[in-house]
Amino acid sequence: MGHHPVVVAEAAAELKASGVGAGGTRNISGTHPGIIALERAIAKAIGKACALVFTSGYVANETALQVLGRMLPGVVILSDEKNHASMIEGMRLARCERVIFRHNDAAHLEEILRQFPRERPKIIAFESVYSMEGDFAPIHSICDLARKYQAFTYLDETHAVGLYGLKGGGVAQEIQATQRIDVIQGGLGKGYGTIGGFVAASQLIIDTIRSFGPGFIFTTALPPHCAAAATHSVRWLSHSSEERALHREVVASTKEALRKRQIPFHDGGTHIIPIQVGDSRLCQAMADYLLFERGIYIQPINYPTVPRGTERLRVTPTPFHTPEMIEALCEALAAARGEAVASRMVA
Numbered sequence: 304m305g306h307h308p309v310v311v312a313e314a315a316a317e318l319k320a321s322g323v324g325a326g327g328t329r330n331i332s333g334t335h336p337g338i339i340a341l342e343r344a345i346a347k348a349i350g351k352a353c354a355l356v357f358t359s360g361y362v363a364n365e366t367a368l369q370v371l372g373r374m375l376p377g378v379v380i381l382s383d384e385k386n387h388a389s390m391i392e393g394m395r396l397a398r399c400e401r402v403i404f405r406h407n408d409a410a411h412l413e414e415i416l417r418q419f420p421r422e423r424p425k426i427i428a429f430e431s432v433y434s435m436e437g438d439f440a441p442i443h444s445i446c447d448l449a450r451k452y453q454a455f456t457y458l459d460e461t462h463a464v465g466l467y468g469l470k471g472g473g474v475a476q477e478i479q480a481t482q483r484i485d486v487i488q489g490g491l492g493k494g495y496g497t498i499g500g501f502v503a504a505s506q507l508i509i510d511t512i513r514s515f516g517p518g519f520i521f522t523t524a525l526p527p528h529c530a531a532a533a534t535h536s537v538r539w540l541s542h543s544s545e546e547r548a549l550h551r552e553v554v555a556s557t558k559e560a561l562r563k564r565q566i567p568f569h570d571g572g573t574h575i576i577p578i579q580v581g582d583s584r585l586c587q588a589m590a591d592y593l594l595f596e597r598g599i600y601i602q603p604i605n606y607p608t609v610p611r612g613t614e615r616l617r618v619t620p621t622p623f624h625t626p627e628m629i630e631a632l633c634e635a636l637a638a639a640r641g642e643a644v645a646s647r648m649v650a
């Protein structure tokens with residue numbers, strides 16, 4: 304979407320009309336019509352009453368979780384162990400009690416929920432697509448628990464917005480769970496191809512975050528041309544499913560081609576395909592071989608992003624990868640481990 308002709312044209316037109324910067328913080332001259340239009344487009348695409356835009360997805364998480372954790376008296380936050388650093392930082396700044404549940408483990412979450420009095424406020428914080436594991440959260444099971452134990456739900460859809468759901472509203476939208484989630488956080492820099500982040504929720508929640516969030520109040524607003532690009536990307540993907548359909552096809556063909564070549568990978572059902580390597584130097588050497596010998600950029604994921612011994616290459620197909628590219632990737636991957644060892648890239 305970062306190269307989409309409509310998105311580029313709208314950003315260029317706005318750049319000429321408004322200049323490069325926003326001119327101030329949101330409350331001091333930085334709220335421009337473009338950012339309001341963006342918030343409306345997001346709320347509509349996600350399926351929530353309101354949305355609030357931040358300069359990044361990181362700032363959105365850090366600010367929103369911090370405010371919620373501070374505003375709800377005596378709240379305890381239950382956090383998936385694989386949650387992103389921005390969520391962890393938001394919870395740390397909230398200075399409330401936090402308990403970590405095992406990744407995607409609803410039974411463990413329930414065990415923890417049972418330990419707290421019913422009337423004590425609780426927030427369950429999790430992601431819909433985990434970018435290092437390539438798996439989905441059990442959203443409905445977590446929402447069932449939230450209802451049973453009267454917990455508030457906070458879902459990071461950074462890796463899902465634009466890519467899943469009829470209007471690109473994320474995995475919750477795709478599985479009809481949007482109204483079961485209290486706050487949906489998303490990024491504008493990944494599927495939407497631009498920059499910025501947001502939270503979408505009820506008017507009351509959004510007004511609370513707007514009124515008390517340092518990451519909203521004390522920083523210069525997203526510039527108008529960035530807002531224009533994001534608005535048109537969000538609108539485009541809320542009307543067109545073509546890109547999502549194509550993406551799914553390319554992801555399915557990539558997985559099929561990997562299976563055919565017997566290259567082991569973890570299939571969590573998402574568009575992210577982790578290929579287990581299990582050794583940091585080998586992982587880096589394989590990535591170097593792919594880049595320098597084959598002209599293919601695949602990210603090596605090493606400690607501390609993932610635990611030692613679980614190092615992996617992460618394949619993220621786009622709608623624009625062709626069958627020839629997929630074939631070249633699989634052929635190169637099949638050779639990479641042996642080549643990396645043989646060329647003494649690994650000691």
Ligand SMILES: Cc1ncc(COP(=O)(O)O)c(C=O)c1O
Pocket residue numbers: 359360361362364387389430434459461462490491492499500
């Ligand atoms: C799950 C998750 N949430 C939030 C973020 C932060 O988003 P941004 O890059 O827009 O700051 C990331 C970034 O990579 C992420 O992976």
